[in-house]
Amino acid sequence: MEKLKIAIHYGADAVYLGGEQFGLRAMAGNFSSDEFPAALDLCHRHGVKAYLTVNSYPDDHQLGLLERYLQRMAPLPFDAYIVADPGVLRMVRRISPQRELHLSTQANTINRESALFWQDQGVSRINLAREMTLDGIRTTAKALTIPCEVFVHGALCIAYSGRCLLSSALTGRSANQGACTQPCRWRYSLQEESRPGVYLPIEEDHHGTFIFNSKDLCLLEQLPELISAGVGALKIEGRMKGVHYLAGVLRVYRTALDAYARDPLHYSTDPAWLEELATVSNRGYTTGFLFGDPRDVGQSYQAGYQRSHQLVGVVESVDPDNGTGLVAVRNRFRTGDLLELIGPAMKQLTFTAGELQLQHPDDDTLSATEVVHPNQRLIMPLPAAAAPDDLLRLPQTDCTLPPEVRPSHG
DSSP states (O other), X not given: OHHHHHHHHTTOSEEEEEOSSSSSOTTSOOOOTTTHHHHHHHHHHTTOEEEEEEOSOOOGGGHHHHHHHHHHHTTSOOSEEEEOOHHHHHHHHHHOTTOOEEEOGGGOOOSHHHHHHHHXXXXXXXXXXXXXOHHHHHHHHXXXXXXXXXXXXXXXXXXXXXXXXXXXXXXXXXXXXXXXXXXXXXXXXXXXXXXXXXXXXXXXXXXXXXXXXXXXXXXXXXXXXXXXXXXXXXEEOOTTOOHHHHHHHHHHHXXXXXXXXXXXXXXXXXXXXXXXXXXXXBSOEEOTTTTSOOGGGGBOOOSSOBOSEEEEEEEEXXXXXXXXXXXXXXXXXXXXXXXXXXXXXXXXXXXXXXXXXXXXXXXXXXEEESEEOTTOEEEEEOOTTXXXXXXXXXXXXXXXXXXXXXXXXX
């Protein structure tokens, strides 16, 4: 629910929500059936559409469970379901015949004939495969009478849009059922046949080599080309990400789209937007397959994520009378730290953390402190423009971002 509130606050027009079954984020903190009504009410009160993800590929023995799940979901006012498997689509048609259906990128729609096939099945929006080029997107969008959706930002799989067998083979957890353990991110070595038990690293540099480890997708600089190609919706992938990632990415793309809508002829990418995308967790950025095969520019030779800022707090409420706010602490910070407050529309203010008053959970009394820690709540002075759901973050001065943070293509 917290991520949903952040998505709405930072400008999403629509959100996709996972339930406890049959989505592709089995290990995320998904919504329960009891939580969906409040989530849907929140979305619709803010004019935001809500889509239910039912885009896994269920085994035959799961079909009875799927049918019961869809029957429980049927009365809820989702604006659409996102599906990938033809059998799931067929079952939704039987149980909720009026439900709008969007086709997931997991269906791997990579040419206009496939798109036309799904249009013939009554799908009202197609999320095209991440492997499509800009020319392919343009041709497909022109052939359809329904809108195309394109992923513009987030993790890339070393497989056709997430339909990967690595996790199943190595851990027994199926990516196609939403339980991917992301073994494409692991470090691998070679073993020579005559030397069993001796593992040889494949060295590229001092970081080692991560032979399946794709950079993240970032198509911010290509927004005008995607819009002119006929794309109707832009989708942000946030697999198991936190609210800082969600807010940082959303506010950039929201601001960019609004700027383009105001003045397409004079639109240009603001360097500050790219700088903001470097503050959230990423593996370096690439434009993927948009201009053809990415070759080496799609490969990351680092094991983990990089970021320049750390989330330290979420503003829960603001008292305009005394200039203070109630903050839920996410990471350690202290009096005197130089913090950034960020909000929608690229609101960004730098200030020094002043007096910190810890709120005690038992009786709501306050006590002064110099340092705060995760899961605490405190009252502190905030900039005048602060609002609920704004975030506080701490620049990581020891973090040096490599040049590959900027999207590149070959």
